[in-house]
Each structure stands twice: as C-alpha cells, then as structure tokens.
Amino acid sequence: MxxxxxxxxxxxxxxxxxxxxxxxxxxxxxxxxxxxxxxxxxxxxxxxxxxxxxxxxxxxxxxxxxxxxxxxxxxxxxxxxxxxxxxxxxxxxxxxxxxxxxxxxxxxxxxxxxxxxxxxxxxxxxxxxxxxxxxxxxxxxxxxxxxxxxxxxxxxxxxxxxxxxxxxxxxxxxxxxxxxxxxxxxxxxxxxxxxxxxxxxGAADREADKIRHKDSFDVLVVGGGPAGAAAAVYAARKGIRTGVAAERFGGQVLDTMSIENFISVPHTEGPKMAAALEQHVREYDVDIMNLQRAQKLIPAREPGGLIEVQLANGASLKSRTVVVSTGARWRQMNVPGEEQYRNKGVAYCPHCDGPLFKGKRVAVIGGGNSGVEAAIDLAGIVNHVTLIEFDSQLRADDVLQRKLRSLDNVTVITSGQTTEVLGDGHKVNGLVYRDRLGGDSHRIELEGVFVQIGLLPNTEWLKGTLALSPRGEIEIDAYGRTSLPGVFAAGDATTVPYKQIVIAMGEGSKAALSAFDHLIRTSAPVEAAVAA
Structure with missing residues (x-):
C-alpha cells in the first residue's frame, strides 16, 4: 500500500x-x-x-x-x-x-x-x-x-x-x-x-492563578493566528518582554484544508502551517498562554501607563502595548434550527463532514468561492447538492462556476434566502428558503446543510472601547494603529482589505514594529530593548 x-x-x-x-x-x-x-x-x-x-x-x-x-x-x-x-x-x-x-x-x-x-x-x-x-x-x-x-x-x-x-x-x-x-x-x-x-x-482555576501572578509585558499579542504569530516573532526579536494570549493557537488556519497561495510554498495544509507557526514563535522568549479568551480591554489610566486585558477565566494581563489579532470565524445564517441542528446535519466544513453524508441529499449555502468549491467536492460524495445563493448570481470565479454547472447532481438556486433549518428533533431533514424575486417559500427535503457565507470578525469584546466599522472590524491606519493609543491591530479582525494569510502575517509584523516604535517614543521599554 x-x-x-x-x-x-x-x-x-x-x-x-x-x-x-x-x-x-x-x-x-x-x-x-x-x-x-x-x-x-x-x-x-x-x-x-x-x-x-x-x-x-x-x-x-x-x-x-x-x-x-x-x-x-x-x-x-x-x-x-x-x-x-x-x-x-x-x-x-x-x-x-x-x-x-x-x-x-x-x-x-x-x-x-x-x-x-x-x-x-x-x-x-x-x-x-x-x-x-x-x-x-x-x-x-x-x-x-x-x-x-x-x-x-x-x-x-x-x-x-x-x-x-x-x-x-x-x-x-x-x-x-x-x-x-x-x-x-x-x-x-x-x-x-x-x-x-x-x-x-480544576485546571482552568490553576491556570488563572498562574496568569494573575505574571509580570506586565511590553507587547501583549491577543490572538494566535498568522497575524498574532508574526507579531509575536517581530516583537520578541526586539528583545522586549512579549506575551501571546490565544483562544486557540493557529486560529482559522487550523480549519483550512489546502493552502496553495502562500508565496514560496506551493502547497501545504492548515494544521501543518499552524504547527509551524507555533514552533517558530516558541523559538523565541515568548510567553504563550493558550486556551485564553479575551473578554475586555481596559485602556491605560494615564499616558504611557499599562493597558489591561481581562480574560474569560477571571484573570487579567497587563502590558505597555497590545496587538489585537483575534481573527474571524465562520458566519452563521442565524435562522431557526441552525443552532439546534449544529453537528446534527448543519456543518461548516465540507472536507471534514462530507463523507458522513455519502449517498444523501445536502444543501450548500453561499455562492462565493468557498460555497462553490464545497458544492463541487460534495457532488462527488453525496447523492445531490442544492446550492443556494442570496444574490441574483454566483460570486465565485468563472472556472469554478463552469465546473459546478457541468455536474449533473447539482442544482443552483440564486436569489434564495434560507429562512429555516428543519429537523425531527434529532437531525436535519430539510430547509425552507424564500424566493427573493417572487416572495414564495419553498421546502427542500435533505439530510445536511453546509454553511459557507463568509466570516465574522471576533471583536464583540471590543465594542465601546475601540472604533469599529459597521461590519464590526477594528478600524486601523497604515501603521496598524487603532483609536486607542498603545493598542494596535492586525489580520482578519481589522479593516485591512483582502483576508489572506500572507497579508495577515505582514500586518502582524507591521503592528509589532509599530508597537515597538510607540514604546521607544513614549516610555523606555526594558533594558534589553534599549540595548537592541
């Protein structure tokens, strides 16, 4: 074999x-x-x-x-x-x-x-x-x-x-x-x-107690995806005290099946890249605190003072500067039945869960590249795929659309708004969508619903503290600076266009350099930084 x-x-x-x-x-x-x-x-x-x-x-x-x-x-x-x-x-x-x-x-x-x-x-x-x-x-x-x-x-x-x-x-x-x-x-x-x-x-309480006794940082990175990892490496290389608090190190990359556009690496897989990111960060003197979800950002009380990040476990971290790189997550439809039947027919990863629907009927919600790619992949496994797109036309690349329309077990519905996921109390057995042109509602009998409608920034915990766009993204300038002095941001949680791994890494590096520049202009960081 x-x-x-x-x-x-x-x-x-x-x-x-x-x-x-x-x-x-x-x-x-x-x-x-x-x-x-x-x-x-x-x-x-x-x-x-x-x-x-x-x-x-x-x-x-x-x-x-x-x-x-x-x-x-x-x-x-x-x-x-x-x-x-x-x-x-x-x-x-x-x-x-x-x-x-x-x-x-x-x-x-x-x-x-x-x-x-x-x-x-x-x-x-x-x-x-x-x-x-x-x-x-x-x-x-x-x-x-x-x-x-x-x-x-x-x-x-x-x-x-x-x-x-x-x-x-x-x-x-x-x-x-x-x-x-x-x-x-x-x-x-x-x-x-x-x-x-x-x-x-008792592990969470013990970890929270350890965090409470940590000294303050020069740069605290919140988030462990590509942007956060790059920020940590660039900050640590300046010789300043650097920490990373991440809900899960690797972020969205962990959920990425195939990466073929990371320059100089023709092909890799998300989990492999995430492991490499963490390994690289650990080569430096960086305090990595994994499984830590940020809950609140408290500004410094005075210019040059310490910024506080409160964690969900009750502990707090303090730092002279903060780089926020909390990324984004899959956007949900927010319709009745979606949450009830999550992992009971409602799925977000066609590569992972597709084989469980062999020979069955499924729907893919979303007509962008992710949705069309999902429909193409699933068509080779399941009995039938119905792709439902809210807009009047698909938004995926032409080459993907041509491939999709060549498949005889795929039905494409445009101007369709999913309004409910149906089930028998244990698993999905259908969905309802509304025709946005005619207004009529239609029911489709099926066993699986794969949601592929984009990303939502992980910024709810920052509302009222940092300036956010109408889409909930952190507003930043060309240096990664936010509306709060000493707080920088990078990656998919920000207003930077084009949510790509390579861009997130560059933005994370830039945010760390900006944070270091802020430190040397406002207050002297630790002696190691001055020597650097």
Whole structure:
C-alpha cells in the first residue's frame, strides 16, 4: 500500500522505537480487511521491533491494536488510517514503541493523574473521524497519546465512512466526534490541552492563578493566528518582554484544508502551517498562554501607563502595548434550527463532514468561492447538492462556476434566502428558503446543510472601547494603529482589505514594529530593548 518513498520515510521513523510492539488485527473476509492486513504486514516488515498477529478479538472489523509487548499500553484503530490519519498512525507506532512525546511536561503530568468516575476508574474514548478531515488528527493524536501515558485511558479511533451503520445508529453527523464511556463527550477540533482541561475541572482555576501572578509585558499579542504569530516573532526579536494570549493557537488556519497561495510554498495544509507557526514563535522568549479568551480591554489610566486585558477565566494581563489579532470565524445564517441542528446535519466544513453524508441529499449555502468549491467536492460524495445563493448570481470565479454547472447532481438556486433549518428533533431533514424575486417559500427535503457565507470578525469584546466599522472590524491606519493609543491591530479582525494569510502575517509584523516604535517614543521599554 505504501509507495517506495513513503515506505523509506516510515522505516527511518521506526528506527526510533525503543520497545517491541505488536500489531494485532481483527479482520473479516472483506476487501478492506485484506487491504488493512497488507498494510500491517508491510509496516511489520520495516522494523525488527514490530510483530504482526491476527487475533480477531474485536467486534469492529477491520480494526487493529498497536500494543506494547508485555504491558497494557496500546491504542486501536477501526479502519485503515491513511489520508490525514497516516500521521496519527505513525505517531501511535512511535509512542507505543517508547518514543517520547513533544507535549509539555506539565500537560503530561496532568494526563497521568486523570481517572474516570466509574467503579474501575477507566476513561474509554471512541473518536469518529473521516480520512478527508483535517481537524480530526489533532483529536485522534491527543487521545492516543493520553492512552499511552495513562493505563486508565483507552482509545479507539473509528473511520466513520467505513462504519456507516454505527455512525447512523449513534447519530454522528460531524467529525471528529468523541464519546466517553458511551456518552457524547465533544464534537469538533480539540487540542490535547483542551481535552485535558475538560477532564481536569480544576485546571482552568490553576491556570488563572498562574496568569494573575505574571509580570506586565511590553507587547501583549491577543490572538494566535498568522497575524498574532508574526507579531509575536517581530516583537520578541526586539528583545522586549512579549506575551501571546490565544483562544486557540493557529486560529482559522487550523480549519483550512489546502493552502496553495502562500508565496514560496506551493502547497501545504492548515494544521501543518499552524504547527509551524507555533514552533517558530516558541523559538523565541515568548510567553504563550493558550486556551485564553479575551473578554475586555481596559485602556491605560494615564499616558504611557499599562493597558489591561481581562480574560474569560477571571484573570487579567497587563502590558505597555497590545496587538489585537483575534481573527474571524465562520458566519452563521442565524435562522431557526441552525443552532439546534449544529453537528446534527448543519456543518461548516465540507472536507471534514462530507463523507458522513455519502449517498444523501445536502444543501450548500453561499455562492462565493468557498460555497462553490464545497458544492463541487460534495457532488462527488453525496447523492445531490442544492446550492443556494442570496444574490441574483454566483460570486465565485468563472472556472469554478463552469465546473459546478457541468455536474449533473447539482442544482443552483440564486436569489434564495434560507429562512429555516428543519429537523425531527434529532437531525436535519430539510430547509425552507424564500424566493427573493417572487416572495414564495419553498421546502427542500435533505439530510445536511453546509454553511459557507463568509466570516465574522471576533471583536464583540471590543465594542465601546475601540472604533469599529459597521461590519464590526477594528478600524486601523497604515501603521496598524487603532483609536486607542498603545493598542494596535492586525489580520482578519481589522479593516485591512483582502483576508489572506500572507497579508495577515505582514500586518502582524507591521503592528509589532509599530508597537515597538510607540514604546521607544513614549516610555523606555526594558533594558534589553534599549540595548537592541
């Protein structure tokens, strides 16, 4: 199954194994089982520390466990973890085989102390993923690592596209979806830190207490996307005390499937770029505070004084200057039924959740590039796609429109306003839209609604403090300055035109340089900055 290049790379990785492992397969007579067996045998042939055995001891077939010989450490995959999950497979092999994780020691110690509330204290996780989902590997890899670190944690990662009956029985309509001890735990992307924080209920209070005792910063960056990462790097390189408070480091990039217009990098994927951003920032003396949501900005009481950023956990951070780079999020339709059926048929990532709607009827809301690309992708998976655009014509590039109209299982509706998402109480079964020309309402029977109608800036917490545009964007000048002295802004949360990664990075760099210029003109920063 592996081409020569991939096989050679994997063999190199497997040289890092320090403990013998066993690949224990549960198979049937189907083609997928034969495919999985071939893959496992090939992997076993690449290292003397790996053995392949067939046990057929699991109800899910095809599936396999990666077990550390002579211990109770292991993880399980139900399906064939290729596509986006191949990295999860490689990491599982390495970690079960004794190779240490790069997770922080604090988080590792937190994981090792976790216990379930049941009589046996075991936390049994099941994660449903799809091979085309770029959000799923983070969750799969985090839970796999947790099961390696803690014998009281078990995890099986399940390919929802392969176990369709199971997915429908448990009403899984979005990936990743995680169950804990048979009950729904969470749906959507989660980092290791987020999972641990959800399980360790005292973690947030401990983190808030740590933040309260931090010294003030010279530059505090609020937001960890491309703009925030660039601002942090440029500020840190000036030798001044720099901090980053981010709700999730990586921002929208984490949700981006394919990036083909980042100059000098012909192609990459969002999660890979987000990891590279964080790694670059961590090469400098930057205090990164992840999973921290800003709630209020309080101006300095006097010129050159400290600006305060209050966080949702009750703690506050203070800084001489602030760079706001909180980005944007997917815009919602805000119609009845949308929130009720989120992850129950209403979805925002066609790449992630599309495979769960194989053979079904879906709608795509939005006729821009994102909407038309989503409709094209879904048309190859589902039975029928209805694309609904509010405007009188599609706004996507001509090449995309031509491709869309060449598909015989796509219907395009223009001048259509979605007014309600319908369901049976458990999942979506239709939607209602109004013809904006004639005024009539129409009902469409379907099982999924993919919303692709643009972005909304994450600036609600700034209302009444900074000047915002009618669209809610932070108004900035050519230097990234806002209406408040000492506060700068960059990226998709601002009025800068063209919301692109490369532009956000440039704007973040500019905002940090402007913040440094402000510092040296208004009050002397720390001695390291003067020396710089």
């Amino acid at each position: 592996l081409d020569a290049n991939l096989s050679t790379q994997l063999k190199g990785y497997l040289e890092k194994l320090t403990q013998p492992i066993e690949l224990a397969a549960s198979l049937d007579d189907g083609a997928k089982s034969a495919e999985l067996e071939s893959l496992l045998q090939e992997i076993a042939s690449l290292s003397g520390k790996i053995a392949y055995v067939r046990k057929d001891d699991d109800a899910r077939k095809p599936s396999f466990a990666i077990n550390r010989v002579g211990s109770d450490i292991g993880v399980r995959f139900a399906g064939i973890p290729m596509g986006h999950e191949f990295t999860s497979l490689v990491l599982a092999l390495l970690q079960v085989g004794g190779h240490p994780s790069k997770a922080s020691q604090d988080v590792i110690e937190q994981v090792r102390t976790l216990r379930g509330t049941g009589s046996d204290g075991v936390l049994r996780f099941e994660t449903y993923f799809s091979l085309s989902c770029q959000n799923c590997p983070d969750v799969v890899q985090a839970l796999n690592l947790m099961s390696v670190l803690n014998p009281s944690i078990q995890h099986v990662a399940i390919d929802g596209g392969l176990f369709q009956q199971e997915v429908e029985a448990r009403q899984v309509m979005a990936v990743p979806t995680v169950f804990l001890n048979g009950e729904l735990f969470e749906s959507g992307r989660m980092s290791l830190e987020q999972i641990v924080a959800k399980l360790d209920t």
